[in-house]
Amino acid sequence: MTWNTVTYAGWGRARSATGQIARPERQSSLLRDIAGFAAPAFGMRRSYGDVALNDGGRAYDMTRLDRVVSFDAETGIVEVEAGMPIGDLGRAFAAQGWIPPVMPGTGFATVGGCIANDVHGKNHHVKGSFGQHVTEITLLQGAEVKTITPKSGAIWKATVGGLGQTGVIAKAKLQLMPCKGDMMVLTERRIDNLDAFLAAFDESKTDYTVGWIDATATGAHLGRGILEEGEITSGINTSKEGAKAVPFNAPGWALSAPVVRVFNELYFRRVPAKGRTSVKPITEPFFPLDAIHDWNRLYGKRGFNQFQCVVPPERVDVLRLMLEKIGASHLASPLAVLKKMGPGRGGYMSFPMEGYTLAVDFPNKNGSEDLIKELTDMAQDAGGRIYFAKDGVADAAQVAGMYPEQDKWQSAVEKADPEGAMMTDLVRRLNLRAKES
Amino acid sequence: MTQTAQTWIILGATSSMARAMARRLAKEGAMLILCGRDMEDLTASAEDCKARGACEAVAMRFDARDSTTFATIIDHAALNEGAINCAVFVGSMPEQSAIDADPSLIGGVVQDSHVGPATFLSMLAPHMEDRGQGTVVGVGSVAGDRGRIGNYVYGSAKAGFATYLSGLRNRLTRAGGHVVTVKPGFVDTAMTWGIEGMFLVASPDAVAKDILRAVAKKKNVIYTPFFWRYIMLIIRHIPEFIFKKMSI
Numbered sequence: 001m002t003w004n005t006v007t008y009a010g011w012g013r014a015r016s017a018t019g020q021i022a023r024p025e026r027q028s029s030l031l032r033d034i035a036g037f038a039a040p041a042f043g044m045r046r047s048y049g050d051v052a053l054n055d056g057g058r059a060y061d062m063t064r065l066d067r068v069v070s071f072d073a074e075t076g077i078v079e080v081e082a083g084m085p086i087g088d089l090g091r092a093f094a095a096q097g098w099i100p101p102v103m104p105g106t107g108f109a110t111v112g113g114c115i116a117n118d119v120h121g122k123n124h125h126v127k128g129s130f131g132q133h134v135t136e137i138t139l140l141q142g143a144e145v146k147t148i149t150p151k152s153g154a155i156w157k158a159t160v161g162g163l164g165q166t167g168v169i170a171k172a173k174l175q176l177m178p179c180k181g182d183m184m185v186l187t188e189r190r191i192d193n194l195d196a197f198l199a200a201f202d203e204s205k206t207d208y209t210v211g212w213i214d215a216t217a218t219g220a221h222l223g224r225g226i227l228e229e230g231e232i233t234s235g236i237n238t239s240k241e242g243a244k245a246v247p248f249n250a251p252g253w254a255l256s257a258p259v260v261r262v263f264n265e266l267y268f269r270r271v272p273a274k275g276r277t278s279v280k281p282i283t284e285p286f287f288p289l290d291a292i293h294d295w296n297r298l299y300g301k302r303g304f305n306q307f308q309c310v311v312p313p314e315r316v317d318v319l320r321l322m323l324e325k326i327g328a329s330h331l332a333s334p335l336a337v338l339k340k341m342g343p344g345r346g347g348y349m350s351f352p353m354e355g356y357t358l359a360v361d362f363p364n365k366n367g368s369e370d371l372i373k374e375l376t377d378m379a380q381d382a383g384g385r386i387y388f389a390k391d392g393v394a395d396a397a398q399v400a401g402m403y404p405e406q407d408k409w410q411s412a413v414e415k416a417d418p419e420g421a422m423m424t425d426l427v428r429r430l431n432l433r434a435k436e437s
Numbered sequence: 438m439t440q441t442a443q444t445w446i447i448l449g450a451t452s453s454m455a456r457a458m459a460r461r462l463a464k465e466g467a468m469l470i471l472c473g474r475d476m477e478d479l480t481a482s483a484e485d486c487k488a489r490g491a492c493e494a495v496a497m498r499f500d501a502r503d504s505t506t507f508a509t510i511i512d513h514a515a516l517n518e519g520a521i522n523c524a525v526f527v528g529s530m531p532e533q534s535a536i537d538a539d540p541s542l543i544g545g546v547v548q549d550s551h552v553g554p555a556t557f558l559s560m561l562a563p564h565m566e567d568r569g570q571g572t573v574v575g576v577g578s579v580a581g582d583r584g585r586i587g588n589y590v591y592g593s594a595k596a597g598f599a600t601y602l603s604g605l606r607n608r609l610t611r612a613g614g615h616v617v618t619v620k621p622g623f624v625d626t627a628m629t630w631g632i633e634g635m636f637l638v639a640s641p642d643a644v645a646k647d648i649l650r651a652v653a654k655k656k657n658v659i660y661t662p663f664f665w666r667y668i669m670l671i672i673r674h675i676p677e678f679i680f681k682k683m684s685i
Contacts, residue, residue: 004631025453025627026478064453064627067485078488081481092488 012048013303014364015392017055025064035143038421041168043110048306049392050425076176082112082169094182101177102130107287112169117389118161118350122208128344131160136173158412161347166416180234189275194223201340214264215332237281245293249301257330307372308359311384318382335361348409351387396431441519442492444468449526453626457645463491472499501553524574525554530591550594555601569613575602576619618658622665
């Protein structure tokens with residue numbers, strides 16, 4: 001049977017959808033199905049909110065199309081099916097001396113999703129965004145099969161970071177990057193406050209840099225955390241990684257304010273005051289939470305939302321205000337990340353821009369949505385923007401003006417999908433495709 | 438484990454269980470011959486297996502209803518040294534209602550699920566006997582354990598294949614070979630996608646893992662997931678005068 005009625009959710013589980021899903025296992029069945037019925041596609045649903053959901057409509061589950069289609073060992077160009085998890089790709093080629101130049105915070109994200117959200121990694125300041133390393137995309141628009149490249153113009157820039165609105169990504173070619181091995185030298189050190197963090201980012205010279213922030217800290221400790229700096233090094237990881245799993249939904253108090261405060265204190269002190277350096281398999285610093293399957297269950301059955309924004313480098317003041325607001329709310333979870341971004345971006349609607357990006361998880365409970373909305377307003381006022389791969393809360397007016405090339409994207413999308421068959425819940429909620437009159 | 442890479446012929450390699458098994462074998466550095474009808478799909482899987490560590494992976498045409506496709510595959514496998522192994526995932530399951538309406542479909546089901554693969558294995562068996570080693574994995578189904586109103590034609594073909602495998606085991610064991618009969622319960626594949634009444638559904642990769650463990654331990658008959666052994670034990674022991682009135 002092609003269509004199966006399923007209730008499914010984004011990774012945060014605060015948003016869900018019910019609709020008919022097809023899960024083709026071969027390219028030939030994908031082509032046949034989409035020629036018969038055009039609908040949006042999703043992969044592992046690691047986006048937090050509703051960008052991959054289509055409530056009441058149909059969608060394609062791409063996870064069974066997860067193969068390497070070809071690999072050129074001379075050039076390092078690999079073609080893969082869109083449903084391939086990026087971590088699998090990394091693992092398959094690291095031993096052969098190649099690695100995807102950009103990997104997001106979870107290896108479970110699929111290549112199709114990485115393109116559609118133009119994801120970034122801990123090396124954004126060096127390598128830019130994921131889409132900048134994609135060399136070709138096979139795009140399905142109804143019965144039409146299109147092969148596009150960076151030379152294809154508007155359709156390319158509307159597809160990379162384009163939230164799947166130009167068609168279903170069936171396959172893609174990526175330029176891999178040569179690497180010495182699959183181990184990473186990782187240096188961790190404590191950072192006492194926000195100013196120290198920003199200074200540390202400026203001084204950092206490593207390829208991979210990210211900051212964990214204690215979002216519960218206030219006053220003199222506001223913005224304290226741990227800076228992680230890494231470089232890929234030689235050596236091949238031979239250990240068998242076993243993953244743990246969260247077997248059931250955690251109760252509400254598991255991530256309550258006092259628990260999070262204690263956890264963060266311990267997490268901060270885990271790194272000795274003088275810092276430490278270790279050598280780890282790259283999967284650990286790249287995908288720290290992948291070792292715990294279904295960790296989203298820690299937030300209980302109501303789920304959680306993540307707020308992620310980027311603000312221009314000169315608006316550190318807003319960053320500070322945001323952290324004060326979050327600290328005072330007692331709603332933050334242990335997961336909070338700060339990173340300095342470079343200018344690299346691949347498409348019209350790509351999230352990255354030069355500045356500082358802040359990401360914080362909030363359990364879906366009393367007042368957290370209001371807080372996220374306030375933070376979204378602050379990002380908008382500061383000339384920053386929020387990340388659609390994370391959002392499940394904002395409303396249309398709040399994102400207006402955040403993406404300066406939105407009109408170009410709209411024109412290309414209008415041409416590629418005039419019927420609006422590829423619309424998803426997020427695109428509808430934020431009214432992203434409606435042109436301002 | 439032998440020093441030379443293991444050769445595995447996989448019949449019906451486009452199925453998701455076969456893909457999962459091929460991937461696991463690829464990681465062990467096997468030489469893979471992926472067989473089926475959709476050459477474009479098989480070629481993609483072969484490339485994928487090579488990227489994941491297979492010593493070699495090729496796609497070859499196999500049609501259970503066309504025995505002229507068999508010899509080329511066996512000849513190709515025979516070029517490799519060491520053990521030749523074969524895993525059979527082929528079979529077809531039209532809706533029982535479609536078969537009831539058109540009984541001429543029965544021939545195709547039996548050909549795909551029993552006659553074709555059994556003919557192939559009987560052609561391969563002398564090579565295995567010559568080499569004094571090699572394992573056959575035959576994927577049957579719990580549907581073959583008892584005829585039920587919902588899929589008794591498919592079940593009867595799988596039952597016939599299971600009996601064939603038991604005889605082949607008897608034959609190859611004395612020549613140093615081995616046969617594992619695999620009876621999967623409900624597996625999350627394109628065949629079961631969207632069918633109502635599925636429960637305790639296993640992932641294709643979990644089944645592949647069970648199969649390879651059974652190969653390593655030289656098990657004879659396995660159910661996967663394991664608890665289907667007990668479910669089917671109960672179902673097989675329901676007296677016929679009650680069973681005939683049931684619709685499970």
